[in-house]
Amino acid sequence: MKQIMVETRLLFLRKHTLLVLILMFFSLWSFSQRQMESYGSWNCYQKKIHEKPFLQQKSLNSPKHSFDVLKYTLNLNLYNCYTTPYPHSFSGTVTIRFRVDTALNIILLNAVNSSIVIDSVSIAGISFLHTGDILTVTLDRTYNAGEIAEVMIAYHHLNVYDSFFTGGGIAFTDCEPEGARDWFPCWDKPSDKALLDFTAKVPDNVLLASNGRLQDSIHIADTIYYHWISRDPVATYLTVITSKVGYNLDILYWPMLSSPTTLVPIRYYYNAGEDPTPSESIILDMTDFYSNKFCEHPFEKNGFATLDAQFIWGGMENQTLISFCPDCWDEYLTAHEFAHQWFGDMITCGTWSDIWLNEGFATYIEALWSEHAYSYYQYKSDIDYYANYYLSHNPGWAIVNPNWAITTPPQNELFNYAVTYCKGACVLHMFRYTVGDSLFFASLKEYAGDTTNFKYKSAVIPDFVSKINQVCGQNLEWYFNEWLSQPNHPVYHNEYNIANIGGGNWTVNFLANQVQTNTGFFKMPIELLINFSGGSDTVVKVMNSQNNEIFSFTFNKQPINLIFDPDNQIVLKQASTVLGFNNNNILSSSIILYQNNPNPFTGKTTIGLELPSSDKVRIMIYNDFAQPVAEVFNGQMNRGKHEVEIDAKNLAPGIYYYSLETSSEKKMRKMVILK
Ligand SMILES: [Zn+2]
Known part of the structure; x- marks a missing residue:
């Protein structure tokens, strides 16, 4: 245990050295990583799972309380x-x-x-x-x-x-x-x-x-x-x-x-x-x-x-x-156990299924102490450490198990370091990211200071969430449900493309795609960093509220790439994001009608089109006087890319137009039929 002390003191020096480096180079990418043994949460956890291994689990039927x-x-x-x-x-x-x-x-x-x-x-x-x-x-x-x-x-x-x-x-x-x-x-x-x-x-x-x-x-x-x-x-x-x-x-x-x-x-x-x-x-x-x-x-x-x-x-x-x-x-x-004096002692978990209100908070507050005593980068390094520990040790159960309110679980489940501590702390970090600093810290303050419902009392998670909804002025049940009651985490396989739409404008299409099968969908606000030729960039933040959602952004300069969650705020995730020009999943938010191929043509040609959603579709051919001469297709088409063949054997050579019409849009292109 003396090792903890030595490591911590070395770290103290290292932190200050790093702070100077950060100030000198504005580097966001390197900061010190604390040793596991220096995390108060790790020691809190070690203590709780190692105590009294010789003791049997206590009565599963707690007395009825009257x-x-x-x-x-x-x-x-x-x-x-x-x-x-x-x-x-x-x-x-x-x-x-x-x-x-x-x-x-x-x-x-x-x-x-x-x-x-x-x-x-x-x-x-x-x-x-x-x-x-x-x-x-x-x-x-x-x-x-x-x-x-x-x-x-x-x-x-x-x-x-x-x-x-x-x-x-x-x-x-x-x-x-x-x-x-x-x-x-x-x-x-x-x-x-x-x-x-x-x-x-x-x-x-x-x-x-x-x-x-x-x-x-x-x-x-x-x-x-x-x-x-x-x-x-x-x-x-x-x-x-x-x-x-x-x-x-x-x-x-x-x-x-x-x-x-x-x-x-x-x-x-x-x-x-x-x-x-x-x-x-x-x-x-x-x-x-x-x-x-x-x-x-x-x-x-x-x-x-x-x-x-x-x-x-x-x-x-x-x-x-x-x-x-x-x-x-x-x-x-000290930072961890002292944080428990507020979260755990002053407000006590109402049942053992509410243990997140104790350990998630105390572990998160260790990182807040880092932010206060050192820097935001040290805070984020701590959060990243928790996230990585969770991702590499996730046992696959949710933070909240309703049965634990009735039957006290074994200590290595109740006090599982990856879930109860590390994931629990990350849920608070991502809540801060979701609602912003101002509402986040107001939430902590109003919860801790609520003498009617919480202070010196016990709390259950649904009551905590009600309080947060009230403070934030929005219903955040979805957030706590998905992160506390669903096991595991999102696995993103995102795609994007960049299209020159003419007139000096470009469109970036982004497909937010989660592929995990061991849990549900995770609604989250997502940030996208777009870099432009010439060196400038911009970050956009959008709410991703359903799977396979497509976001389109138009810029008057040329985007060269897109980075998903550039600051790694959604720390509990696995993610890949690829450029997918030819991928069938990438669709514009409006219909696309491609130039027919071949063109000009004799006999048959093919036109490509894309639909952002399933729709009723009509494809028509008009002559040079804008008179309809043929209906190629009229019916329902699914979302996605399609190809339609046009057989022109009954049409005289000349200039024609073909149109794609849906319930809300119409696009038209020119084609030339040769003899
Ligand atoms: Zn603790």
Whole structure:
């Protein structure tokens, strides 16, 4: 993991060198490519797929929810966890305050019975049944909708390996997606966020941190009682305990933008021998940047803590206390996990099928950090990296799988790096390209700042899309449907031609053609760069809303070639674009009537024609006095190129005209019949 640091520092120098080169040569084509290990998203992903491989998948049938948890009050005695043999066992109570949604006399909770043993229930709880990971608590009476009740559960945690880790004087938890139920009974789904009040008894050489603010720490003899309170609701998977004998602690203070005299503490817990400077040196600027781009930093404190070798992969975005692997004080890991404080923590994915709202956003925001700290070219290099990773590792499923809302998938699916992270980030990049910077950043701001629907709550993707439609003043469902719900990506086999149409004018015809068979059509705005003889160029942007769509552009100078998507904005694609003068697919937007061949002629000649769409067609021959003398064809013809033979054996030698007439156009040419 130290390698990450070295690479990142070298990269830092390289970026600045490159920036100078770019300024000197205005080169758009070369910029630094970060190493994979320096992507915070990669480390976030590594952590999520590598954790707890020994654990079985949890219950597929989450409890039916007929109540809303308002607050968890936890009191844990962790005193023995910090001394050899570092047991995982502890005892405690959790008091669960909940509001009843539909009348009930029992509540169902999650508590893994191989980890947690229930000792008793009290207050409104009178008895319990604990089977598998479901704890059923029977209440003292029926509670009606709207009533608020409390159940206290006394329990002890067994000396087993699960989401509660101990060893060598450290004790910590790591929960996403379903680990909270290993160490306290709770309703363990991301949609039910609750306040948290956490007290822990530990030896007085232990520093212990959790979500929210440190309310007090009471020192009695050789014992400290740490009391942490979260002002804002927390999803169970984002709850955390981080504690260690001999932690180092730095506290930085971020002045709120709206109230500069209010200082928000950002706490850095780090192991002996580590240097958190790479993260500490950017965190205040990053907090400003994210606050300006999304909404003001939403929590009463924030923080980071490095753990031990039981947590060697990357980071975890626990609310207001991010976990890092040992000595992982990396700029981009900081950028990624800190972005989750807004997208993931402040607004939490409503179900696991909405994971894009967490990981797509945090991964994209890493690139936004690149743009802020370095340059747009570094941003685009990051996006291109994500796109290339996706294109070479695409497992073929869509970002959104509706089943994941019900059945939590295996972690290597839920946290698939190519799809959930890389493709997810690219979908946001292409959304920015589609609606433009102004609407894109307004969308992020309005979504993050929506206190009625999203802020401090959970979000599902359809609600997010409704919000975006409202902000952008247009229906963008098509965009999110195709990129989030369809698997794979477009494969373009485009063609174009250039025609001299006389009078000093040229026409460029472009056929936008997608050939993929493993997914549907992708509507997208497309950019075309047209180069002219003499060195000038122009870019046109058109909306390609159906397959095999043809676009025609007329110029009063000579085009020499066309480049599709010149800035590679549609990053999730494969594409080829060829000059196709003689290709049957290339058609003008209007009918074309070619000169007959041979001409002049004796006996038979052939005329060529092209139709941009199927139509009723009439082909006539007129004499030199404009009188009709023969009807060659009268009927329906398909879109495309056609050839029609004219047999002139009944016509006298002379000058004639032939016409092509459709429902909307008519064209005519001259021909000469010889003896
Ligand atoms: Zn992440």
